[in-house]
Amino acid sequence: MSDFTQKFIPEPERYEFRTAPIHQFELARRDFFKLLGAGIAVFAVAKDSQAMQETAPSRAFHNEELPKEITSWLHVGEDGTVTGFTGKAEIGQNIRTSLAQTVADELRVPFETVRMVMADTALTPFDAGTFGSRTTPTMTPQFRRVASAARDLLIEVAAKEWNVAPEGLVAANAKVTDPASGRSLRYAELARGKTLAQNLPVEDPVTPAPEWTIAGKPVPKVDAREFVTGKHQYTPDLRPAGLLHGKVLRPPSFGATLDSYDDSAAKTMTGVIVVRDGDFAGAAAPTVHEAQAALDAIHAQWNEVPQISNKELFAFLKKNGESKPDDRSRKQKGSVEEALKNAAHRLDATYTVAFIAHAPLEPRAAVADWSDGKLSVWTGTQRPFAVRDELAAVFHVPESSVRVIVPDTGSAYGGKHTGDAALEAARLARAAGRPVKLVWTREEEFTWAYFRPAGVIEIKSGIAADGTLTAWEFHNYNSGSSGIETPYVVSNQRIEFHSVPQILRSGSYRGLAATANHFARETHMDALARTARMDAIEFRIKNLSDSRMRAVLEAAAKSFGWPHKKSREGQGFGIAAGYEKGSYVATCAEVAVDRSSGAVRVVRVVEAFECGAIVNPDGLRNQVVGAIIQGLGGALFESIEFENGRIKNPHFASYRVPRFRDVPQIESVLLDRKDIPSAGAGETPIMTLAPAIGSAIFDATGVRLNALPMVPNGLQRM
Amino acid sequence: MAKPIELEVNGKRYSVQYPPDTPLLSVLRDELGLTGSKYGCGEGQCGACTVLISGAPKRSCMISVSTVVGKPVTTIEGLEKDGRPHPVQQAFLDAGAFQCAFCTSGMIMSSVGLLQGNPKPTDAEIIQFMQGNICRCGTHPRVIEAIRHAAGMAQEPRS
Numbered sequence: 001m002s003d004f005t006q007k008f009i010p011e012p013e014r015y016e017f018r019t020a021p022i023h024q025f026e027l028a029r030r031d032f033f034k035l036l037g038a039g040i041a042v043f044a045v046a047k048d049s050q051a052m053q054e055t056a057p058s059r060a061f062h063n064e065e066l067p068k069e070i071t072s073w074l075h076v077g078e079d080g081t082v083t084g085f086t087g088k089a090e091i092g093q094n095i096r097t098s099l100a101q102t103v104a105d106e107l108r109v110p111f112e113t114v115r116m117v118m119a120d121t122a123l124t125p126f127d128a129g130t131f132g133s134r135t136t137p138t139m140t141p142q143f144r145r146v147a148s149a150a151r152d153l154l155i156e157v158a159a160k161e162w163n164v165a166p167e168g169l170v171a172a173n174a175k176v177t178d179p180a181s182g183r184s185l186r187y188a189e190l191a192r193g194k195t196l197a198q199n200l201p202v203e204d205p206v207t208p209a210p211e212w213t214i215a216g217k218p219v220p221k222v223d224a225r226e227f228v229t230g231k232h233q234y235t236p237d238l239r240p241a242g243l244l245h246g247k248v249l250r251p252p253s254f255g256a257t258l259d260s261y262d263d264s265a266a267k268t269m270t271g272v273i274v275v276r277d278g279d280f281a282g283a284a285a286p287t288v289h290e291a292q293a294a295l296d297a298i299h300a301q302w303n304e305v306p307q308i309s310n311k312e313l314f315a316f317l318k319k320n321g322e323s324k325p326d327d328r329s330r331k332q333k334g335s336v337e338e339a340l341k342n343a344a345h346r347l348d349a350t351y352t353v354a355f356i357a358h359a360p361l362e363p364r365a366a367v368a369d370w371s372d373g374k375l376s377v378w379t380g381t382q383r384p385f386a387v388r389d390e391l392a393a394v395f396h397v398p399e400s401s402v403r404v405i406v407p408d409t410g411s412a413y414g415g416k417h418t419g420d421a422a423l424e425a426a427r428l429a430r431a432a433g434r435p436v437k438l439v440w441t442r443e444e445e446f447t448w449a450y451f452r453p454a455g456v457i458e459i460k461s462g463i464a465a466d467g468t469l470t471a472w473e474f475h476n477y478n479s480g481s482s483g484i485e486t487p488y489v490v491s492n493q494r495i496e497f498h499s500v501p502q503i504l505r506s507g508s509y510r511g512l513a514a515t516a517n518h519f520a521r522e523t524h525m526d527a528l529a530r531t532a533r534m535d536a537i538e539f540r541i542k543n544l545s546d547s548r549m550r551a552v553l554e555a556a557a558k559s560f561g562w563p564h565k566k567s568r569e570g571q572g573f574g575i576a577a578g579y580e581k582g583s584y585v586a587t588c589a590e591v592a593v594d595r596s597s598g599a600v601r602v603v604r605v606v607e608a609f610e611c612g613a614i615v616n617p618d619g620l621r622n623q624v625v626g627a628i629i630q631g632l633g634g635a636l637f638e639s640i641e642f643e644n645g646r647i648k649n650p651h652f653a654s655y656r657v658p659r660f661r662d663v664p665q666i667e668s669v670l671l672d673r674k675d676i677p678s679a680g681a682g683e684t685p686i687m688t689l690a691p692a693i694g695s696a697i698f699d700a701t702g703v704r705l706n707a708l709p710m711v712p713n714g715l716q717r718m
Numbered sequence: 719m720a721k722p723i724e725l726e727v728n729g730k731r732y733s734v735q736y737p738p739d740t741p742l743l744s745v746l747r748d749e750l751g752l753t754g755s756k757y758g759c760g761e762g763q764c765g766a767c768t769v770l771i772s773g774a775p776k777r778s779c780m781i782s783v784s785t786v787v788g789k790p791v792t793t794i795e796g797l798e799k800d801g802r803p804h805p806v807q808q809a810f811l812d813a814g815a816f817q818c819a820f821c822t823s824g825m826i827m828s829s830v831g832l833l834q835g836n837p838k839p840t841d842a843e844i845i846q847f848m849q850g851n852i853c854r855c856g857t858h859p860r861v862i863e864a865i866r867h868a869a870g871m872a873q874e875p876r877s
Contacts, residue, residue, distance in 0.1 A: 091818060092817040092818025092819070092820075092855050093817070094817065220811070220814055221814065221816065221819075224811055224814070224816070225803070225811065227816055227819035227822050228803065228807045228810045228811055228816070228819075228822055228826060229754070229794065229795070229797070229798060229803065229807060230752075230753070230754020230755070230793070230794035230795050230823045231754065231795075232819065233753065234756075234820060236753075236756070236757060237747075237753035239748075239751060239753070245748070287736075287744075287748065288744060288748070289736075289737065289740060289744070358854075359854060360818075360820075360854055361756070361758045361764065361766055361818070361820040361821050361852065361853070361854050362756070362758075362818070362820045363757070363758075408818075409818065410756075410818045410819070410820030411817070411818035411820060411854055411855055413854070439757060441760060442758070442759040442760060442761060442763075442764075618814055622814065622817050622855075622857065622860070623817075625856060625857075625859060625860075626817055626855045626856030626857060627856065628856065629853075629856025629857075629858060630854065630855070630856045651759070651761055651763065652759050652761065652763035652764055652852065653761065653763050657852060657854065658856070658858075659849050659850075659851075659852060659858075660844075660845045660848045660849050660851075660858050660861075660862070661845055661846075661849055663845075663856075663858045663859065666859060
């Protein structure tokens with residue numbers, strides 16, 4: 001494992017751009033039905049292999065091999081249980097529930113009879129990962145199509161049984177009925193004794209959103225009772241027989257390598273297994289306490305490398321990204337120079353965002369078990385198949401010898417793309433010859449996970465006398481290119497993302513760089529509106545052509561009561577809007593600033609959100625309100641402090657996250673567009689909170705804050 | 719070998735052999751298999767490990783196992799009676815007051831502790847009492863709604 005550390009350093013947003021490799025599925029049809037029992041199954045196949053399906057002699061196939069390149073499937077069992085299979089993971093976004101709703105809705109069965117098997121590399125089809133707000137827009141239509149095809153298949157079976165034409169038969173409430181004769185057969189009866197599998201037909205109409213009966217409704221979270229009684233087992237809760245607990249010896253700083261190492265004392269401890277492999281060292285023991293005692297007995301000296309600190313961060317980003325714009329995100333239109341020269345008003349500004357941590361409440365954890373050369377790993381990850389591949393590569397075993405299972409996980413927010421704990425647990429388990437559980441401490445989580453990248457954003461802009469945006473130049477250094485394009489109409493623009501050599505281990509975070517880019521852009525738009533002496537909404541609408549963006553702005557303004565008259569000293573109002581990943585958001589914020597202490601309190605937030613047809617309004621509301629509250633941290637006070645390869649605030653006591661007292665009055669306004677396909681909702685609702693709050697602080701005080709977090713120590717200058 | 723430590727958890731008696739300064743949380747989870755109490759920080763900062771000790775909510779990651787001898791401990795697993803959820807558990811279900819739900823055990827135990835001492839708390843008292851429980855998914859308004867509901871107080875519309 002010499003490439004241990006090198007191998008899993010994520011680049012910012014790398015995974016979001018990766019396209020899914022086509023998976024060669026190895027389960028034969030016979031094994032499939034052995035696993036699930038007899039019944040009826042429908043498979044969705046990746047687009048690339050559609051040609052193969054079309055040349056198949058009939059829709060139903062009876063050879064022993066399953067089609068390859070499957071992306072999802074559905075099984076109707078002899079007891080009427082419907083099982084949907086997907087490689088997506090449940091990480092608190094409530095997708096287990098909304099996918100089951102979709103299946104139940106399209107197949108016409110009660111919600112309670114549907115179960116979802118998720119994120120298990122041995123049981124579910126390949127999936128690139130649960131990120132990018134992709135599950136709803138990709139998996140929901142797929143399950144609609146497989147469920148619709150399964151319904152057709154059940155109708156065909158019934159038609160054959162009764163020797164009638166399938167066209168007149170009706171599927172509803174888990175039964176197929178023949179209205180002519182009044183006969184009906186339950187799905188369970190139709191599936192009995194069958195081992196019938198079918199590829200998904202290329203075109204099969206699905207139920208349009210206005211006709212949904214189970215989807216589109218506020219169905220409660222699946223297994224909610226298990227969660228409130230403490231019975232649900234997250235990865236750290238698993239206790240297989242013979243389990244040992246693992247601990248890893250951490251270097252004192254990032255990038256440090258082992259200079260001298262002596263584990264002779266640790267190795268004499270009873271029941272303890274000590275492992276050293278390159279710069280990796282760890283121990284496994286019957287208790288965490290004993291594993292830690294073993295680590296404490298290791299004498300290790302490390303070679304450290306000098307690194308930059310917070311103080312130099314933004315200068316470093318600016319300097320090192322300057323000459324290397326990333327072409328992929330480069331936008332160039334008209335002449336910015338000309339337009340700036342001719343503008344009635346010019347406004348230039350620089351914005352910064354700090355490194356922040358995801359701090360999921362369930363820390364990175366894994367249970368690993370080797371048996372007959374095969375490895376099973378339970379771990380909370382957003383990318384089980386990628387973790388499987390990493391494990392296979394690191395341990396030089398075939399992918400087919402590795403199984404990764406993701407128990408419903410205690411959140412991720414983009415922070416669990418890698419399989420660090422899985423690799424560490426597997427290394428210790430291989431040495432121990434017994435299952436090993438490894439749960440990162442909070443300090444490890446804050447130090448050795450990856451961060452949302454810091455960034456510098458520079459904007460030059462110009463407007464005409466009537467408030468028309470005429471020039472827009474936007475440079476993002478390091479934080480990323482998501483949401484970098486402006487949704488406003490500007491005839492002269494240059495937009496560039498500049499990548500910078502990695503400072504701290506960085507990767508995806510809920511919304512990616514869209515939060516940083518919206519903070520800079522929308523703060524700037526507020527300042528421009530004031531320059532033009534226009535209302536913040538009026539100015540935006542003047543420069544918009546997108547009717548969906550306009551709709552969320554107007555919906556938020558209406559619920560908030562914009563423009564709002566100030567009734568108190570220190571009161572201020574702000575608004576911001578944006579578009580990303582197929583969904584639209586507008587946020588209004590009210591703040592109260594205490595002029596004597598500088599304390600800033602967010603009093604009220606109204607957010608309008610539109611993501612096409614809503615699958616589960618209750619789950620969606622949870623996501624929107626949750627994004628607002630999580631966003632408060634990055635907006636107001638969250639910041640990773642670091643110096644020379646060390647994190648200086650790796651605890652909840654020193655890294656402040658939003659708590660009950662920080663939570664404002666929140667109203668979410670959900671626009672249900674049943675005419676538009678459903679988009680994901682996990683990320684976009686977090687983007688516009690910070691600029692709305694910043695503009696409200698300006699409204700209250702006349703102080704413009706251009707750095708996230710805005711008020712880690714209250715408002716300093718007034 | 720350490721001396722056996724006698725514990726009473728959820729009405730059951732246990733005798734465990736652990737170093738006396740072992741956190742109660744580790745013993746509950748690793749020895750007794752009561753994994754409903756979660757490790758979130760190990761520093762008393764997040765509240766995910768909250769249990770009741772003699773009826774008072776405490777962070778079990780900060781309590782040495784030897785100090786709870788003779789004091790009844792209640793964990794999330796001990797709240798259900800005759801297979802029926804505790805009223806606070808039911809209130810969390812009704813409010814849908816969870817997303818990933820990793821904080822939920824601790825939230826419920828803190829809420830039970832709050833209502834035992836103050837059956838009709840004001841919103842300000844709820845917020846003050848729950849300040850030590852972190853929810854990273856941002857479900858706070860629904861937790862407050864669930865506590866109000868469990869206290870039999872009028873609910874405000876869900877945000």
